[in-house]
Amino acid sequence: MADATQARNPPHIIGEDTMANTNPFDDDRLHEECGVFGVYGHAEPAALVALGLHALQHRGQQAAGIVTWDGEQFHAHRGLGQVGENFSSREVIQRLPGLAAIGHCRYATTGEVALRNVQPLFADFEFGGLAICHNGNLTNSYHLRRQLVRRGSLFQSTSDTEVIVHLIATSLKDHVEDRVIDALRQVEGAYSLAALTQNCLIGVRDPLGVRPLVLGRLGEAWVLASESCALDIIGADFERDVEPGEMIIIDGNGLRSRKPFDPERKRICVFEYIYFSRPDSIVDGISVYETRKRIGAELARESHVMADIVIPVPDSGVPAAIGYAAECGLPFELGIIRNHYVGRTFIEPTDQIRHLGVKLKHNVNKAEIAGKRVILVDDSIVRGTTSMKIVEMFRHAGAAEVHMRISSPPTSHSCFYGIATPERQDLLASHMTVEEIAKHIGVDSLAFISIDGLYRAMGEAWRDPAKPRFCDACFTGDYPIPLVDHEAGKVSTQLSLLTETA
Secondary structure (H helix, E strand, C coil): CCHHHHHCCEEEEEECCCCCCCCCCCCCCECCCEEEEEEEECCHHHHHHHHHHHHHHCCCCCEEEEEEECCEEEEEEECCCHHHHHHHHHHHCCCCCEEEEEEECCCCCCCCCCHHHCCCCCEECCCEEEEEEEEEECCCCHHHHHHHHHHCCCCCCCCCCCHHHHHHHCCCCCCHHHHHHHCCCCCEEEEEEEEEECCCEEEECCCCCCCEEEEEECEEEEEECCCCHHHCCCCCEEEEEECCCCEEEEEEEEEECCCCCCCCCEEEHHHHHHHCCCCCCCEECCCCHHHHHHHHHHHHHHHHCCCCEEEEEECCCCHHHHHHHHHCCCCCCCCCEECCCCCCCCCCHHHHHHHHHHHHEEEEEEHCCCEEEEEEEEEECCCHHHHEEEEHHHCCCCCCCEEEHHHHHHCCCCCCCCCCCCCCHHHHHHCCCHHHHHHHHHCCEEEECCCHHHHHHHHCCCCCCCCCEEEHHHHHCCCCCHHHHHHHHCCCCCCCCCCCCC
């Protein structure tokens, strides 16, 4: 065991700085943000965090990390790649002892994909060590980072999370939780945050609650997670959602709650229900699976067309397609078979065969398609490249007609709150009408659920533009949090001239 003076030293870090290959056929989706998971008061927190991150893998596949505190020293393992590539070894878990831990799986929304950006980030402060990770995006991080650099802060990463670290470091407050509050009062954006100190586990959700965060219990241990499905995998009981603007502090005396921010009207990201969250999660008291079925049913009521069969684009289109088929009384069939063994490390193909890429992940079930009028149900259209190729596959399989129904309104605006969306000019719906998109992807007809229809499926009568319940900026352009950096023409936190090869 290290002596007590080592508690304020940087953690012992293991892990390899290796660049993970990315799937070259996965650029036509709205990519997930990140996932956070924390445990306090358990004999094997690292193992639980690793399992929790497995359940949150859909939220980020580029990198993963865990930091633990054993009462004397912090320990860390961070690496590029998926959770299983970094935490499948028992030896790795055994090198992460402690009674508390936090972990993070990452999809980069700011900063390049390099080991220095892998969270949790760790810093040694006057009060001791602190590890921190977050899901979301700060919309004024460029502005704050310039101020901090001018005052002498030395940044080691290009992640916006490090801005929070430096704000904590420069705070004049006496106690760590007050320093965290002081730092977060200076930032704009969406975040769910987990931090680990020598004394406590801290969880915070942004004042609008754009990003989700839940609280669970496993025996005497407390658990924080981005989604409830991550509690299920370790057998933890769901306690409640962390409220927007709430700070949870868990230490040896139990759990405390603080609400240090001015109350604001909740605006959770509606895309959590359409696509991002796992269907078996409960987000802010609402079942994601049941919501997606209701969206499909509402879509059928709004835009049904005569057809023979309803087919989902797997996997995210499945619940909506079930709801659509039930509402219109058509058979639901698996007309597309997904190859689950195409991973992120598949060899990048040559340009000559790149157009075959969709077939690596999807293949049409020809026996169910030939001669039939097909309704394809998917969650979104981004660039349209994948939709175009899937429609082409159905034509080749002998479909008599191909109609596409989308369980979200047209995605016409970029997200600045933690979702990696293309630039607005690359979003088809930003410059094409529905009829033009239909022609572009080659379908006989195309319909998106209306914004009011989406709200009806979410339990609202309609979308009240004066006080919408959700953040739906990617559909409406109604951004509830100021876009400080974007409006200044700065959308990146990469101020450093240093380049890093991972």
